[in-house]
Amino acid sequence: MDEIAFIKITMYLAREATKLWRKIATETALEVQILLEKWHLLLLGLIFQYIHGLAARGVHYLHRPGPVLQDLGFMILPELGRERSYISETVFTVIFLSFLLWTFHPFIFHSKRFYTVLIWRRVLAFLVASQMLRIVTFYSTQLPGPNYHCREGSELATLPPPDSVWEVLLINFPRGVNYGCGDLIFSSHMIFTLVFVRVYHIWLW
Structure with missing residues (x-):
């Protein structure tokens, strides 16, 4: 009896695997x-x-810490x-990866x-439309960053003049992304989160 049940389960899984593979192949095409x-x-x-990352890196050179x-x-x-402070990045990473995986669920x-x-x-x-507005705002209005690495006394609050153009173009990824200063007014994380949540809400419901 156990062998018969095992054979049935195996055949069922094989059929479902074939259907899934056919579905993935069709969607991929x-x-x-x-x-x-x-x-x-x-x-x-x-x-x-x-x-956008390059612009955020550039404004860091202009950042001046203050109260x-x-x-x-x-x-x-x-x-x-x-x-x-890791909690914020963890929440954003979960949202980003969840949305990324969700967009591939039709496969x-x-x-x-x-x-x-x-x-x-x-x-x-x-994202491009929002980030264009963001670039305009943080270059036209520069505020002292409230994050710990942007406050007075932090070595990361200001950047020395770059030694070469490559130092700017490479944007010191990923450290330059995580420890940027001066790109305020509205958050890049919030742009991504709102766009993702709104898209998910529209297409799910």
């Missing part, structure tokens, strides 16, 4: 066809992510503290509501 038509805009969106400005948000919700599940290439095309379009 469709997505590749769309990608060949839309790759120009996707590439431009990805290139602008680097430009932490009063902020209603900090009054209502106290700071996490230096020892728990596996049958409840298809969008094409992955097209949804990332729209996401990148919104």
Whole structure:
């Protein structure tokens, strides 16, 4: 009896694996066809992510630390503290990876509501528009950074003049991304989070 049950389970798993593979192959063929038509805009969106990082790196050279400005948000919700600063990055990483995986679920599940290439095309379009506004704001209005590494007395608060153009172009990734200063007014993390949550809400419901 156990052998018969094992054979049935094996046959069932084999059938489902075949269906899943067929589904993945079909979706991949469709997505590749769309990608060949839309790759120009996707590439431009990805290139602008680097430009945005380059702009944030550039404004760090202009940053001058000063007293932490009063902020209603900090009054209502106290700071996490230096020892728990990782919580913010952890939450953002979970949101980012969850959204990334969700956009690829049509390759596996049958409840298809969008094409992955097209949804990332729209996401990148919104990110680029928001980041363009962000670049304008943090170059036109420079404020002292409230983060611990941006405050007075921190070695990371200001950057010495670059030794070469490559030092600027390479944006000191990933350290330069995690320890940037001066790119304030509205948060890059918040841009990504709001765009991801809004897209998820629209396409899920």
